[in-house]
Amino acid sequence: MKFGVPYNRAKTIARTELAHVANLAREVAYRTQTNVEKFVYWTEPDACEVCKRIAQKTRYGVRLDELKWIIKMEAGGTARGFLSHPNCRCIPVRKNKVKRSMRDWESFKITRILR
Numbered sequence: 001m002k003f004g005v006p007y008n009r010a011k012t013i014a015r016t017e018l019a020h021v022a023n024l025a026r027e028v029a030y031r032t033q034t035n036v037e038k039f040v041y042w043t044e045p046d047a048c049e050v051c052k053r054i055a056q057k058t059r060y061g062v063r064l065d066e067l068k069w070i071i072k073m074e075a076g077g078t079a080r081g082f083l084s085h086p087n088c089r090c091i092p093v094r095k096n097k098v099k100r101s102m103r104d105w106e107s108f109k110i111t112r113i114l115r
């Protein structure tokens, strides 16, 4: 069936929109369910230069609003909430993250199930 959108484009849209919503949910959960104040940008080892720069700038921990602002400053027009560009896999996580002690919703990545 044809819908006028190439398959890869559709996949990018679905992945990006779902990751955006997951980040919004994560933000609400952090704000309402925890007292965490400092966050870092958690990137994959093969993340792009822009995301690595954001991670570098937030490495000592910043507040969620600050993190969004830094993403906006670094990524410009492609930034959307905590995503710096379409297909972005980076997420805001608590500073001093100890992966094994994080709750499921903290480390959940939509891009791990929607490849």
Ligand SMILES: [Zn+2]
Binding pocket: 047, 048, 049, 050, 051, 052, 084, 085, 088, 089
């Ligand atoms: Zn990136």
